[in-house]
Amino acid sequence: MNAFSQALSIARKDLAIELRTKESLNSAGAFAVVILLLFSFAFDLSPEETKDISGGLLWLCFSFAGALVFNRGFAREMPNECLDALLSSPLSAASLVIGKAITSALLLLVVEAISFFVYGIFYDTNWLKQPWSLLAVCVFATWGICVIGSVFGALTINLRLRELMLPVIIYPLLIPLLIASIEMTNLFLTNQAFNFMWLRVLLVFDIVFTCLAVALAEIILVN
C-alpha cells in the first residue's frame, strides 16, 4: 500500500466518523452562516461596496471555519490512544497528516458551498459568473489552509490550549494564501479576467507546504 492509498484510507475513516457525528461540519457550517448573516445585518452596503469586500469577508469566514474543522482532525485520534495504534502500525506519519488534510479540505469545501449559497441570498450577489474559476480557487486555497492546519494540528495535539493556539499560529502563515484567494475571488465575483499571478502564488504555497508537511510529519508526530 503506497503512502497516498494510506492517506486515502485515513480520510475515508475520518469521513465515516464525521458523517456519523457531524461535529466539525455542524460547528463550522453554523459558524460560517452566522458570521455571514451578522455581517449582512451589521453593515448597510451598496452593491459596489459589497463586491469590494466579498472576497475578504468570505475567505476570513472560511479560514476561521477551517480552524474548527482541522482542530478536530488530530483530536479525533486522542480518545483511546488511537494515535499510538496508528503510529505503531506500518502507516507513515506523512500519510496520516495528508489524510487529515484531505478530510479537512473536503469538509471545508462543503462549508464553503453552503456559505456561497447563503452569501448569494443575503448579499444579493450572483457568485456563479465564473463558477469553474471560483471552484479552482476554492480547491487550491482550501488545500493550502487545510495542509497547514493539519501540520500544526499535529504539532499542538498535546497542548492544553490547542483550540486557542492553533489559529494564533497558523493565521500569520496563511496571509499570502488569503491575499491571493481574496483577490481572485473578487475578480470572479465582479466577472473580471483571470489573474495568473495570484494563481501561481496559490500553487506555490500549496506545493511548498505540502512538501513541508510530508517532510516534517515524522518529526512532529513522533519526536
Place this chain on the structure above:
Amino acid sequence: MPAAISLEGVWKYYGDYPALRDYTLKIEEGSCCAILGRNGAGKTTLLRVLAGLSPFQKGSIAVLGSKPRSSEARRAIGFLGHGIGVYEDLTAKENLDFFATALNVPKEKQTVSAWLERVDLARVANIPVRQYSRGMRQRLALARTFLASPRLFLLDEPFTSLDDRAIKMLGELLRDARDRGATILFSTHQLREAMEIASHVALIEQGKLRHAGERTREMLEDPGFLYREHTELGGL
C-alpha cells in the same frame, strides 16, 4: 535463538527523571516474556520505546534486527497500549476493516469476520463501539492487535477489564501466537496469569531491571516469589 529484542544500556528520561536506567535485556525470538513491576516502574515506557512511540536518549535498541520505528519493525509489531486504540464512533467491523486496510491484511473481509468470531463480537459487530462494555472494547482491541498476525507483540496490561472467559481466550491467543513463532512481550499486574503464559520474566523496579530470566517452577507455584527475591522494596 536470535534475539527478537535487544536493548543495550538504554536510558530514557522524562525531563530530568530517568524512567529507564541503563537497561540491558535480550529477548529471544519465539519467547513470551512477562514484564512485571509496580506502578511507575517503567513497564509502559519500555513498551512505548520498543514500539517506536517514545524516543530514548542513550543506548541502543534493535527490534527484530531493525531500529524501533523503522518500517520493517512497524510491519512486524502488534502494539496494544493502555488505550485500546479503536474508534468509539465506528462499529467493531468498521474499526477492523480500517485497520485491516491500513495494515495490508490479506483476504481482508474473511480475516475481519474470523477475528470478530474469535473474540466473540460477531453478533454486535455493527454496533458503535461507544455502546460496548469495557471488556468488549478490550476484546476488540485484542482483535485489532492480532489482526495482521504480527511477529512481535507488545502488550501493555492486556488482561485489564477482561472476565475469566476472556482471560482464557487471551491465553489461547497468546499460546497460538507463540506456536507460530511470534515473540510476545507483555506487562501485567496479574501475576498468576502471567506466570502461566510466560516462558520468561523481567522484573523492573524504579526504571532498573532487577531480574530477567526463564520463568521457573517456583514462580509458577508462588507468583509473589519473584518480588520477594529480587526487589529492594520487598514482597507483596
